[in-house]
Amino acid sequence: IMMPLMQTILFLTFPKEKRGTAMGLFGLVIAFAPAIGPTLSGVLVEHLTWRSVFYVVFPIAIIIIIASIFLLKNVTETSHPKLDITSVILSTLGFGGLLYSFSSVGEAGWGSVQFIAPLIIGIVSLVVFIRRQLKLKEPMLEFRVFSYNIYTLGTA
Numbered sequence: 001i002m003m004p005l006m007q008t009i010l011f012l013t014f015p016k017e018k019r020g021t022a023m024g025l026f027g028l029v030i031a032f033a034p035a036i037g038p039t040l041s042g043v044l045v046e047h048l049t050w051r052s053v054f055y056v057v058f059p060i061a062i063i064i065i066i067a068s069i070f071l072l073k074n075v076t077e078t079s080h081p082k083l084d085i086t087s088v089i090l091s092t093l094g095f096g097g098l099l100y101s102f103s104s105v106g107e108a109g110w111g112s113v114q115f116i117a118p119l120i121i122g123i124v125s126l127v128v129f130i131r132r133q134l135k136l137k138e139p140m141l142e143f144r145v146f147s148y149n150i151y152t153l154g155t156a
């Protein structure tokens with residue numbers, strides 16, 4: 001989810017002549033982290049404790065958060081969308097029902113009421129949620145994108 005959003009932000013933020021540089025720098029950062037992370041973590045764990053990995057990351061994260069508060073600016077228009085409470089309740093029941101159902105199957109078994117009832121509630125809630133989202137002018141989740149075959153194939 002974050003990669004396409006980051007690329008969209010880069011395209012919106014940078015002018016055409018600087019997009020290549022921005023995308024290159026973004027690619028460098030994305031490639032650098034998985035390359036250096038395991039090596040650095042291995043050195044820390046070998047010479048210190050495994051907790052030291054978190055001690056190193058914590059101050060870096062705090063510095064980045066503080067710097068971003070002062071250095072980053074909002075590049076989009078602020079909007080105040082209405083929260084559709086019915087959709088929130090339906091999605092919570094749907095995803096929560098599925099999650100609870102499959103997490104309880106190990107103890108209760110596949111044929112138990114503890115598995116089947118939340119599963120049915122979850123599926124029904126998600127079906128109603130999706131149908132509702134397709135009818136709303138400003139849905140919480142845009143399911144109409146799945147009507148494009150290329151998008152559906154790319155996410156499958």
